[in-house]
Amino acid sequence: MAALLVAAGRGLRAGDGEPKQYRLVNGRPVLAHALMPFLAEPAIERVAVVIGEGDEARYANAIAGLDSARLVAPTLGGETRQASVRRGLLALSRAGFDGIVLVHDAARPFVSRAQISAAIHRLGAGDLAAIPAMPVTDTIKRTDTSGHVAETPPRDQLVSVQTPQAFRFGPLLEAHEAAAAALQHGFTDDAALMEWAGHTVATFRGDPANVKLTHAEDFLRANARHGAVLVTRVGTGYDVHAFGPGDHVWLGGVRIGHDQGVVAHSDGDVGLHALTDALLGALADGDIGTHFPPSDPQWRGAASAQFLAFAAQRVRERGGRIDHLDLTIVCEAPKVGPHREAIRAEIAAITGVAIGKVAIKATTSERMGFTGRREGLAALATATIRLPEED
Numbered sequence: 001m002a003a004l005l006v007a008a009g010r011g012l013r014a015g016d017g018e019p020k021q022y023r024l025v026n027g028r029p030v031l032a033h034a035l036m037p038f039l040a041e042p043a044i045e046r047v048a049v050v051i052g053e054g055d056e057a058r059y060a061n062a063i064a065g066l067d068s069a070r071l072v073a074p075t076l077g078g079e080t081r082q083a084s085v086r087r088g089l090l091a092l093s094r095a096g097f098d099g100i101v102l103v104h105d106a107a108r109p110f111v112s113r114a115q116i117s118a119a120i121h122r123l124g125a126g127d128l129a130a131i132p133a134m135p136v137t138d139t140i141k142r143t144d145t146s147g148h149v150a151e152t153p154p155r156d157q158l159v160s161v162q163t164p165q166a167f168r169f170g171p172l173l174e175a176h177e178a179a180a181a182a183l184q185h186g187f188t189d190d191a192a193l194m195e196w197a198g199h200t201v202a203t204f205r206g207d208p209a210n211v212k213l214t215h216a217e218d219f220l221r222a223n224a225r226h227g228a229v230l231v232t233r234v235g236t237g238y239d240v241h242a243f244g245p246g247d248h249v250w251l252g253g254v255r256i257g258h259d260q261g262v263v264a265h266s267d268g269d270v271g272l273h274a275l276t277d278a279l280l281g282a283l284a285d286g287d288i289g290t291h292f293p294p295s296d297p298q299w300r301g302a303a304s305a306q307f308l309a310f311a312a313q314r315v316r317e318r319g320g321r322i323d324h325l326d327l328t329i330v331c332e333a334p335k336v337g338p339h340r341e342a343i344r345a346e347i348a349a350i351t352g353v354a355i356g357k358v359a360i361k362a363t364t365s366e367r368m369g370f371t372g373r374r375e376g377l378a379a380l381a382t383a384t385i386r387l388p389e390e391d
């Protein structure tokens, strides 16, 4: 018996950053969570993983520390899940495998030993294919291309299906080969391929906990469900730039006309720089110069939005969320008040947090100090985030 885990997707719906199967849930890569119950099942002789091109180092990092005795060398995946499964099956076939194969999404880290066992036993009853299915609790509609309801199928016949899906290896590989030869590339699970090939697919009860991580917010729920306690962490940031020749400044991602510019390597946005450092501070993840060294020519004139977006993404990649961003800008001029709402909206858009969680304040320094003498401007920021406790 073999398990085939598909992990070659890019996780586009989960947002920018690492492919989702390599992100951490409760301090461990999603792929490692998904692999462990298969590696612990004595009936499974080999476990094969299909990975994306260029993911070799991520894969090595994800499996480090796992019991890898039954893990075979990874295979490179294809453009679609269907293509990736086919490549994995062909690799198993080349290695002489025949028997029962359990196909599983690496993006389902909460698969249990009980589900694996149920898949194996359901197939043992003489079927060619057996899949975990959950009755749907919402009413499901079919809509037409204009978004109007075309049909309401009877709910008592509808189920949503999960993985691991269990198959007799030979018929599954044949179905994949036949679909590839017929240029049928749109199957979203392997059971659908077997149905297309004319086979009967049995079902067994799925597990509501066995969710597929698809969107960024699924990671928050995953950490919570996994028992990870989210703790509040606070970071602060500070930045200054001297005024210089020019006709505008960038503040909080907004271009503001002014009789001077700022002297800076990037666009010199003190607001976004302070916020970036506040987020990195809350993460204990270096500072803006660690990740975007001023000595690196690629950041010359760079839009600072990308620095802040990067820091916000680092929070999400660690399974965290941004609770609040508070920015104070210190200058005699330009006046910040007229731009306050535009700046809040811009920061909310860059970080992906609700505008109600972004505060912008401004003050002069009463003509004292370098800001008071109109030599430059400064910003202070506080970021409040929540991270899994063990992180």
Ligand SMILES: Nc1ccn([C@@H]2O[C@H](COP(=O)(O)OP(=O)(O)OP(=O)(O)O)[C@@H](O)[C@H]2O)c(=O)n1
Pocket: 006, 007, 008, 009, 010, 011, 012, 013, 014, 021, 050, 077, 078, 079, 080, 081, 082, 084, 085, 104, 105, 106, 107, 108, 212, 213, 214
């Ligand atoms: N070309 C692909 C596409 C998907 N998968 C895998 O199939 C599983 C289910 O796919 P999905 O959730 O759609 O993952 P992604 O394709 O990565 O996500 P997205 O569609 O958001 O990019 C995941 O474990 C994914 O890594 C794969 O191996 N090869």
Ligand SMILES: C[C@](O)(CO)[C@H](O)COP(=O)(O)O
Pocket: 081, 105, 161, 162, 163, 188, 189, 190, 212
């Ligand atoms: C295989 C699957 O997980 C069963 O629910 C699902 O069809 C995968 O779909 P995706 O769009 O590739 O995430």
